[in-house]
Amino acid sequence: METEEILKLNKDSWELSAERFFGRTALPEYGPLAPTEHQLQLFGDISDKKVLDIGCGSGHSLQYMGDKGANELWGIDLTTKQIQTAQEVLRNQKVNVSLFESAMEEDPGLPHTYFDIAYSIYALGWTTDLRRTLMNIHNYLKPEGIFIFSWEHPMHDRIKYTGEAFHLEKSYNLEGPEFNEAWHNNVVIFHRKLTTYINTLVETGFMIERVVDDVLLPEGEVPQDYTKWYSVQKAQLLPTTFIIKARKRS
Known part of the structure; x- marks a missing residue:
């Protein structure tokens, strides 16, 4: 499929499904079964900062930033319904x-060379062109500005429960666009290795400060639901989420 076809397919699917995700996976959360900003403290003091949300969704992460004292709140999103909801939330x-x-x-x-902070919570992986997107973000940031993003760990959908155990179902090494099973094959998402994200950040002018792929498991007894997309049982074997903090070189 061509890029424009993928973007249209994904946009149409999001317009139909956006309400299911309102307020979900938003700061201070970074992703399912992952450490939160309260624990990681990646952003530091947000007071008086100009912040940009890449894939701002329903606006709840921007609301968090505003409540923490950010001076300007900017966001972009592919979906009309998400933007409309974000306007109401904010x-x-x-x-x-x-x-x-x-x-x-x-x-x-x-504006270019303008933002102190750019971030993307479970959205960057939707890009059809990682290098171009990261170059845009690099342009938006001031020198020494930070970029923090989270996304589903690229090993997560390679492993599938088959009824008796978890098995490797897809190649981790084979990158490219795929119909996504979690979305019932109604969207196309590019599979990329973790090293692809890291190396493309470096190639587009970022310095990596931290990479997190820790798992935060719930305390106490949990339901035995092996088939759930983000199941605790699967998270006991491999991370659901990775988080990267990078900084624009001065």
């Missing part, structure tokens, strides 16, 4: 809010 913020309906591969007119 309408009582006392600072400037600017939202753009746009694919992250495109620059919708955001």
